[in-house]
Amino acid sequence: MNNFVYIRAENSQRALNALWETNNAKFLGGGTNLVDLMRERIEQPDAVIDITRLPMNQITELPDGGLRVGALVRNSHLAAHPLIRDRYRVLSQAILMGASAQLRNMATTGGNLMQRTRCYYFYDSAARCNKRTPGSGCDAIDGFNRIHAILGASSQCVATHPSDMCVAMAALDAVVRVTGKNGERSIPITEFHRLPSDTPSQDTNLNPDELITAVDLPNFPDARKSLYRKVRDRASYAFALVSVAAVLDVKGGRIQNARLALGGVAHRPWRATAAEQFLLHRPAEEKTFREAAELELQAAKPLAHNGFKVELAKRTIVDVLMELAGKAEVQ
Amino acid sequence: MDSPLAAHSVTLHVNGREHKLQLEARVSLLDALREHIGLTGTKKGCNQGACGACTVLVNGERINSCFALAVQYDGMKITTIEGLADANGLHPLQQAFVKHDGFQCGYCTPGQICSAAAMIEEFRGGAPSAVTELEAKDIEFSDLEIQERMSGNLCRCGAYVGINEAIRDAFEVLSR
Numbered sequence: 393m394n395n396f397v398y399i400r401a402e403n404s405q406r407a408l409n410a411l412w413e414t415n416n417a418k419f420l421g422g423g424t425n426l427v428d429l430m431r432e433r434i435e436q437p438d439a440v441i442d443i444t445r446l447p448m449n450q451i452t453e454l455p456d457g458g459l460r461v462g463a464l465v466r467n468s469h470l471a472a473h474p475l476i477r478d479r480y481r482v483l484s485q486a487i488l489m490g491a492s493a494q495l496r497n498m499a500t501t502g503g504n505l506m507q508r509t510r511c512y513y514f515y516d517s518a519a520r521c522n523k524r525t526p527g528s529g530c531d532a533i534d535g536f537n538r539i540h541a542i543l544g545a546s547s548q549c550v551a552t553h554p555s556d557m558c559v560a561m562a563a564l565d566a567v568v569r570v571t572g573k574n575g576e577r578s579i580p581i582t583e584f585h586r587l588p589s590d591t592p593s594q595d596t597n598l599n600p601d602e603l604i605t606a607v608d609l610p611n612f613p614d615a616r617k618s619l620y621r622k623v624r625d626r627a628s629y630a631f632a633l634v635s636v637a638a639v640l641d642v643k644g645g646r647i648q649n650a651r652l653a654l655g656g657v658a659h660r661p662w663r664a665t666a667a668e669q670f671l672l673h674r675p676a677e678e679k680t681f682r683e684a685a686e687l688e689l690q691a692a693k694p695l696a697h698n699g700f701k702v703e704l705a706k707r708t709i710v711d712v713l714m715e716l717a718g719k720a721e722v723q
Numbered sequence: 724m725d726s727p728l729a730a731h732s733v734t735l736h737v738n739g740r741e742h743k744l745q746l747e748a749r750v751s752l753l754d755a756l757r758e759h760i761g762l763t764g765t766k767k768g769c770n771q772g773a774c775g776a777c778t779v780l781v782n783g784e785r786i787n788s789c790f791a792l793a794v795q796y797d798g799m800k801i802t803t804i805e806g807l808a809d810a811n812g813l814h815p816l817q818q819a820f821v822k823h824d825g826f827q828c829g830y831c832t833p834g835q836i837c838s839a840a841a842m843i844e845e846f847r848g849g850a851p852s853a854v855t856e857l858e859a860k861d862i863e864f865s866d867l868e869i870q871e872r873m874s875g876n877l878c879r880c881g882a883y884v885g886i887n888e889a890i891r892d893a894f895e896v897l898s899r
């Protein structure tokens with residue numbers, strides 16, 4: 393690893409000043425992604441601004457009944473928090489299915505949002521990668537692309553976003569709060585991550601002068617009826633091939649509200665809006681769920697090795713909705 | 724003035740002893756423990772967060788020390804495998820790993836034991852895992868729970884059966 397200037401910030405203004413005054417600086421959260429990428433020389437910051445001692449590690453109630461999660465809340469603390477378990481179970485489940493207990497103890501909410509793709513070609517500096525080196529090409533498109541995107545990819549990049557937490561947050565319509573040179577602003581999570589288009593080197597719409605301070609979870613009583621399912625190559629400690637976060641409210645056998653987001657299939661958490669609209673007011677049964685899944689995956693463009701993800705995504709959607717509908721029956 | 728890249732003064736409280744070190748910012752906690760302090764119990768398996776051999780406790784919580792910059796942990800309380808035994812002898816987990824053959828080559832063992840020590844505390848504190856029913860009041864210390872909670876520690880020798888038994892046994896001893 394190249395050496396770098398280490399700056400420990402005591403408050404967010406100091407952290408921002410350090411970012412604005414230093415060339416090529418990066419914030420350091422748990423370090424579970426940044427340190428890895430620095431060791432591989434994929435990230436080579438001249439300065440690292442340690443934000444882990446900033447007082448942004450609280451989960452607080454908002455006046456409207458939502459919750460504010462500080463950017464430095466650790467993934468393990470977020471998943472175990474009684475209010476998250478109770479009100480946003482899909483989020484607890486998603487986080488607990490990610491990484492390992494050790495990594496979740498280190499990983500922060502902000503860092504998880506900003507984690508980079510696990511595409512092997514992005515990690516391999518001998519390979520061509522438009523995300524790592526813009527304009528160099530993409531070795532994944534014609535390479536071994538089993539873990540790559542089936543939705544929303546471009547001719548420049550077929551990488552996926554690896555986070556589980558963000559998929560649950562997409563289904564919950566979370567809002568990312570950031571502070572930069574122009575003050576504070578809020579970014580809906582569904583607009584936070586980008587599709588690759590012709591600028592795959594840019595993962596998110598966070599500006600280079602901005603710090604993530606918190607994620608707001610809106611008041612959403614239906615989120616108690618939610619579920620996360622993750623399909624992967626081994627039972628634990630592996631990234632998703634496909635994952636589904638869902639919220640389903642059923643009354644009198646009909647769907648009153650549905651939220652659906654997919655992980656492992658696109659460059660960002662994929663909010664399945666076509667399926668959601670289809671589900672509304674239809675009977676909560678397998679046929680409806682299958683049709684909704686078919687509709688959402690119509691746009692899928694599989695590559696040579698990831699065709700299985702299309703059917704896997706459909707079946708996982710149906711399975712998750714069936715389980716949620718089954719629970720609604722019992723209630 | 725010192726170059727901004729010069730070494731940082733870092734104080735680590737490891738197993739109850741204070742260590743004052745001069746370290747470049749890029750030195751990991753794992754390398755600080757092994758190369759600078761001489762505590763080689765903590766192992767470097769992958770150096771990329773994928774194996775758990777480097778697991779240590781920071782203020783009682785388990786982390787992968789390969790991803791920790793030592794300077795980031797300045798002033799904190801670190802416990803390594805060397806710090807688990809006390810005047811009464813080996814820690815119950817260490818005894819149980821011996822009794823149940825919780826290892827073959829032993830390379831993953833310090834990480835397994837540190838991880839299990841923190842895992843038992845997490846479990847007792849009511850922290851859920853991916854296989855826990857989130858609505859459940861009482862969680863059973865089942866094999867499934869042990870396996871899921873220990874999935875961040877790989878054993879290349881495949882001594883998982885003994886590791887599981889050792890952890891279950893030590894949990895009972897610690898719960899008496």
Ligand SMILES: Cc1cc2nc3c(=O)[nH]c(=O)nc-3n(C[C@H](O)[C@H](O)[C@H](O)COP(=O)(O)OP(=O)(O)OC[C@H]3O[C@@H](n4cnc5c(N)ncnc54)[C@H](O)[C@@H]3O)c2cc1C
Binds near residue numbers: 492504772
């Ligand atoms: C072996 C392994 C397995 C994993 N498995 C999974 C998995 O199954 N599912 C999953 O979801 N994740 C998984 N992860 C990824 C893990 O969740 C992320 O590495 C972690 O969430 C990153 O958080 P961090 O705080 O450590 O980030 P850091 O590494 O500290 O930072 C990551 C990036 O975020 C930026 N950043 C951090 N905080 C802020 C902020 N407040 N504002 C602006 N920028 C910020 C940093 O500058 C950096 O660019 C795995 C990781 C490893 C190593």
Ligand code: FES
Binds near residue numbers: 774787
């Ligand atoms: S050496 Fe740290 S996880 Fe493998």
Ligand code: FES
Binds near residue numbers: 830880
């Ligand atoms: S005992 Fe050899 S790696 Fe676990």
